[in-house]
Amino acid sequence: MQLQLVLTLCVILLCDAKLPRFRQLIQPNELPANLTQNSQTLRHRQTESKNEKTSRIADQYRQRHRRDVFDSTSYESSLIWAHSERLDQNGDVVLRWVYSDSSITFRLEARTLGYVGLGFNTVGNMRGADLVVGWVDDRNGNAQIVDCHGPEHEDLPVADDVQNYELISGYQNATHTTVEFRRQLNTCDRQDFVIGEDTVQVLWALGPEGSDGQLPKHMKSGSRPLRLLQPVSKPETIPLKHWDVRLTNLTIPHDMATLFWCKIFKAPDLPKKHHIIGYQPLIDSRPIKNGKPVADNNSFSPVHHMVLYECAEDEDKHLWNVWADSDGYFGPIRPSGWATCARPIAAWAIGSQGEFLPESVGIPLGEDGGVSFYMLEVHYDNQALHDVLDSSGIRVHYTPALRQHDAALLGAGIGVSALHVIPPKQRRYRTVGICSSECTDTTLPDEGINIVSVLLHAHGTARKIALKHVRGTQELPRISEENSYDARYQQSRVVPGGRKFKRGDTLITECTYDTTSRTKPILGGYSAKQEMCLSFILYYPRTELAGCYSMTPVKEFFETFGVKKFYGLNFTQVENIFLSSGSLENLPPQLEIDVKQRSTDETAKQGDDQGVGLMKELVIVEPSEFLNKSFMDHLNEMPWEEPLLTEQIEKSLYNGMHMTFCKKRDDSWGMPIQIQNYPAYSELTTNEASEKSCNYKSVRLPSVTKSSTGAAAHTTLSSITLLVCISLAATR
DSSP states (O other), X not given: OHHHHHHHHXXXXXXXXXXXXXXXXXXXXXXXXXXXXXXXXXXXXXXXXXXXXXXXXXXXXXXXOSTTOEEGGGOOOOOOOSEEEESSTTSSEEEEEEEOSSEEEEEEEESOSSOEEEEEESSSSSTTOEEEEEEEOTTTOEEXXXXXXXXXXXXXXXXXXXXXXXXXXXXXXXXXXXXEEEEESOOOOTTSOOOOSSOEEEEEEEOOTTOTTOTTOOSEEEEEEEOSSOOOOOOSSSOOEEEEEEOOSEEEOTTBSEEEEEEEEEOOOOSSOEEEEEEEEEOOEEEEETTEEOOOTTSOOOEEEEEEEEOOOOSOHHHHHHHHHSXXXXXXXXXXGGGGOOEEEXXXXXXXXXEEOOTTEEEEESGGGTOOEEEEEEXXXXXXXXXXXXXXXXXXXXXXXXXXXXOEEEEEEEOSSTTOEEOSSOSSEEEEEEEOHHHHXXXXXXXXXXXXXXXXXXXXXXXXXXXXEEETTEEEEEEEEESSOOTTOOOOEEEEEEEEXXXXXXXXXXXEEOOTTOSSOEEBSSSTTSXXXXXXXXXXXXXXXXXXXXXXXXXXXXXXXXXXXXXXXXXXXXXXXXXXXXXXXXXXXXXXXHHHHHHHHOXXXXXXXXXXXXXXXXXXXXXXXXXXXXXXHHHHHSOTTOHHHHHHHHHHHHHSEEXXXXXXXXXXBSSOOEEEEOOOOBOOOOOOHHHHTOOOOOOOOOOOSHXXXXXXXXXXXXXXXHHHHHHHHHHO
């Protein structure tokens, strides 16, 4: 009984020792009776409390004398920075970094004499972001940093409970502030961002002059998608030559929202086989104003993506030389012989700075390597409808120092057509393209191939892309995946250690889209307003396989949306049109006239629409409830807010029948077109190892300020009370 009384007294004392901190926040009868006012008052006081904590931690950094503060004029690191990127268009903010297996070190150079801020998030704003703020004290020249985060529902930075960023150095000159600092890739701190393989939205902010430590104020800010953990593969020691494959003064007309232009190029005359080991974009777009092209660094180039293809030309070298001397052709009307330019060797998309191949592989170049002509395909996204003079292209880097393996690129995913439909108002909608086991069994060598890198490609509503690997009935670890996809940043991803891909294995490209901001369905196509789901796979040894895709068979596609019959065309005829890339040659005469008339009536032509125009002209006969509606009108009027409807459509198109295509480098079939079921296999389970392996930190910074001393005193009193209680209990 006495022991119970002692323990009860201890609990009372312990709780009382903790109470003063809360009494300072809320006094009895202090809040108004109105609940809404109560809530607003609490939020206001919580914000004040967070700001006070942030100021307190900043004050601590001003007063502390430890490794976090340096004499900036006498110290600068000698690190070799593996990566360097401009975070803004003008180059006022430059980020350099280098990383190891467990940590990453940054150098942030910014045109400001106030603070510089850096942040990491999955979206381009600071809500929920991991932030670090640094500055150089104007009074003593010492650099300081504070580890912060953005609350989920506020745009103000708050100092973290645990400071996980370590300052290396910092200094100012007459115009710039530079700070260097490091952190662990995974700090095991819930207020910090885990830096991994996915694309990161890198945030930046500049404070005005004299804003040292005044975190909420900034004069400039922005964000840029980057992938921080990517290997450096640019060769520094081998002899390099370059070949510029570019257009010359092509006028992009203001009435073409989407334009594809193709041109043939002859390879350089080389005395022996060389290897292509990398490429870079050459963007040269000049807006036409008052009839003349002008240089304008602030203008946005309409170049959306470029692909360079090998051509498996025939024996008529004269014709190919004539084509090489021409200016090129609008994509849909290019000569039929160019269909043999089917295997990509370089694929560039907006946001990329180009690629250098892994050190063991190269792509053969020149006639001795088996190819003498190439086709450049440039996609222009000119939604602003400007007149532009363009001379863009690709700089190909090659070397006579041959590498160990001859490599090639393989295109895989969903065949580009209007049959690729993504409903609106969806948070996570999945589509899938298959490279079938029958195709790989027919075209790959007995020893299989080795995959070394992958470029994942889609458009603006894609949020995740994964390249899956299935062997038999078992899914193997994914070859490549991006869980924070951003169409503004498309760099290839090296496959660590490579991946052995055997004959008979299956490739599956899966894309996940967020269309919550859209009110109408999105169709597949080349326009930036349409969607894609593709993988460009670099592998060795070279084979004849160049493309391996799938799409939903036409009959199954339309029946999924409840349509059984159209006027004038049966499903076989419609399928033939889609198999010919939306060509109008197979249409009945009147329907062909209607489709072409609609195209000329469009204010902004969408170019090669891959069947989108046909979708607007297919008129439903059956079932009767959709009678006389065009299929596009039917799609637009479906109740997409009903989850049961969209879930059923997703399941039907994902897990249903797939029409598979297997193309060789000369555009011939590696095997006949097949219609087959989605492959049955055991899916790989995801292991959130990083989350499970962390014992999250709860340590707080020691405090030296008056306000925090009181809190520390209460903590000390609590500890003393607890010790006394334990001692009393032990003596009993």
